[in-house]
Amino acid sequence: MGDALHLAGQLVLSGDPDLWEIVLLSLRVSLIATLIACIIGLAIGSLLAVSRFRGRSAVLVVINALMGLPPVVVGLIVYLNLSRSGPLGFLGLLYTPTAMIIAQTILITPIIAALSRQILEDLNHEYAEQFRSFGLSRIGQMKALLWDGRFALLTVALAGFGRAVAEVGAVIIVGGNIDHLTRVMTTAIALETSKGDLPLALALGMILLTIALVVNGFVQSVRSTATRAAYA
Amino acid sequence: MRDFVDMPDARTRHEQGLTLSGISLSRNGTTLLNDITCALPPSGITAVMGPNGAGKSLLLRVAHGLIDADQGLVLWQGDAVTEEARKAQAMVFQKPVLLRRSVEANVDFALKVAGIRHPSLRDALLNRVGLKGRNKQPARLLSGGEQQRLALARALATNPKLLFLDEPTASLDPTSARMIEDILREERDAGTKIVLVTHDVPQARRLADDVLFLTSGQLHCHQDAASFFQTPDSPEAARFLAGHILN
Ligand SMILES: Nc1ncnc2c1ncn2[C@@H]1O[C@H](COP(=O)(O)OP(=O)(O)O)[C@@H](O)[C@H]1O
Numbered sequence: 001m002g003d004a005l006h007l008a009g010q011l012v013l014s015g016d017p018d019l020w021e022i023v024l025l026s027l028r029v030s031l032i033a034t035l036i037a038c039i040i041g042l043a044i045g046s047l048l049a050v051s052r053f054r055g056r057s058a059v060l061v062v063i064n065a066l067m068g069l070p071p072v073v074v075g076l077i078v079y080l081n082l083s084r085s086g087p088l089g090f091l092g093l094l095y096t097p098t099a100m101i102i103a104q105t106i107l108i109t110p111i112i113a114a115l116s117r118q119i120l121e122d123l124n125h126e127y128a129e130q131f132r133s134f135g136l137s138r139i140g141q142m143k144a145l146l147w148d149g150r151f152a153l154l155t156v157a158l159a160g161f162g163r164a165v166a167e168v169g170a171v172i173i174v175g176g177n178i179d180h181l182t183r184v185m186t187t188a189i190a191l192e193t194s195k196g197d198l199p200l201a202l203a204l205g206m207i208l209l210t211i212a213l214v215v216n217g218f219v220q221s222v223r224s225t226a227t228r229a230a231y232a
Numbered sequence: 233m234r235d236f237v238d239m240p241d242a243r244t245r246h247e248q249g250l251t252l253s254g255i256s257l258s259r260n261g262t263t264l265l266n267d268i269t270c271a272l273p274p275s276g277i278t279a280v281m282g283p284n285g286a287g288k289s290l291l292l293r294v295a296h297g298l299i300d301a302d303q304g305l306v307l308w309q310g311d312a313v314t315e316e317a318r319k320a321q322a323m324v325f326q327k328p329v330l331l332r333r334s335v336e337a338n339v340d341f342a343l344k345v346a347g348i349r350h351p352s353l354r355d356a357l358l359n360r361v362g363l364k365g366r367n368k369q370p371a372r373l374l375s376g377g378e379q380q381r382l383a384l385a386r387a388l389a390t391n392p393k394l395l396f397l398d399e400p401t402a403s404l405d406p407t408s409a410r411m412i413e414d415i416l417r418e419e420r421d422a423g424t425k426i427v428l429v430t431h432d433v434p435q436a437r438r439l440a441d442d443v444l445f446l447t448s449g450q451l452h453c454h455q456d457a458a459s460f461f462q463t464p465d466s467p468e469a470a471r472f473l474a475g476h477i478l479n
């Protein structure tokens with residue numbers, strides 16, 4: 001175990017190209033998924049925050065339920081759609097990073113939508129009368145809420161990214177953990193651990209943890225700066 | 233002594249100010265506004281007075297179209313207050329609702345919503361409310377008085393024809409209160425119709441041209457200010473004024 005840790009440290013410090021290829025692919029896939037999920041999720045969240053319609057509470061229940069989607073189920077559904085015989089099989093996306101991005105996007109969009117809806121609705125509670133007095137359109141209202149909620153929403157994006165980058169069940173099904181193509185940190189850890197190659201697994205684990213800490217620290221410091229200016 | 237309550241409506245639209253007819257509002261079985269009818273002149277400052285809980289804030293919201301009354305009609309210069317019509321009006325709330333942005337961004341927001349592109353206007357407005365050079369400061373870190381002045385600047389940004397204010401100087405420092413009163417006079421003189429909720433009797437004496445007095449959702453009188461403060465039409469108003477003079 002001590003040896004394994006030592007070797008893991010060496011791997012990280014020596015800049016092992018295989019290791020960094022895996023790390024960079026992980027980051028690329030999860031960042032793109034987070035970006036797409038934010039675009040869709042924030043649109044849904046802000047629309048729900050300013051809208052009242054019949055069946056709204058049912059929509060909220062569904063979105064909240066989707067937050068808890070099991071990754072393997074998402075992986076399976078995406079797999080069925082992208083497999084050669086599936087409806088989107090002609091795209092040839094199975095076992096590509098794009099397939100992993102799709103799966104992660106589906107997984108975290110409900111999280112972004114549900115969490116942002118709550119934040120923006122609270123904010124709207126405070127602003128609604130003033131907006132009405134301005135004669136602001138619904139789109140204008142959504143835009144203003146998104147901007148004024150920007151620091152709280154950063155935390156939401158972080159929650160989405162955290163779930164995406166740490167997730168293994170969906171990406172292993174649709175990505176296949178193919179070396180130099182779709183191998184990401186989590187799938188590599190799972191594989192190397194089962195093969196008994198603990199140093200590489202540990203090295204990746206340390207990097208994953210470090211990424212989580214750094215991103216969290218960054219968001220924390222941005223938010224506390226914003227709080228001091230009463231912007232959050 | 234002028235009496236506004238039953239003004240005939242055979243006038244051109246422009247001569248018609250703000251008309252409330254038969255406004256009633258209740259919530260959970262409680263009547264909050266009871267059949268309020270009045271015609272406010274198209275210019276000047278109307279003070280809305282009455283004790284706490286009288287329904288002054290509710291009446292203002294109904295008049296501005298933020299709340300729909302259960303019954304009755306609000307007309308501004310002969311027209312219903314639609315979403316579009318509201319853009320020619322503005323309201324300053326008792327507790328200013330400032331965006332989580334800088335001072336200047338708050339004014340810019342109002343200008344943008346109104347589709348006004350006029351770069352020097354914002355600074356002129358900030359200057360007018362005594363916030364010159366404070367452009368980049370976070371709006372929500374201003375003092376209470378400064379926040380209320382910023383809310384006023386933002387309300388004036390769209391050059392409203394009808395301006396509602398809900399106790400804008402309650403609990404403000406004298407300097408801020410004074411500054412706001414001065415601006416309200418200037419606006420009135422420039423032809424803006426102002427409806428001001430206040431329970432500050434000296435302030436109403438200084439500013440008001442006419443006075444609406446209500447208690448418990450009931451409109452007791454609508455009088456020319458001079459006569460209201462001398463001989464109010466209703467015993468409730470007389471008691472209210474006496475109480476404030478005693479205090
Ligand atoms: N949304 C509401 N639902 C129920 N009661 C309300 C609501 N808004 C105000 N009220 C009640 O209406 C009365 C008048 O309120 P308000 O207009 O704020 O009085 P004020 O004259 O002090 O401004 C108060 O008794 C208040 O509790």
Ligand SMILES: [Mg+2]
Binds near residue numbers: 288289290326398
């Ligand atoms: Mg009030």
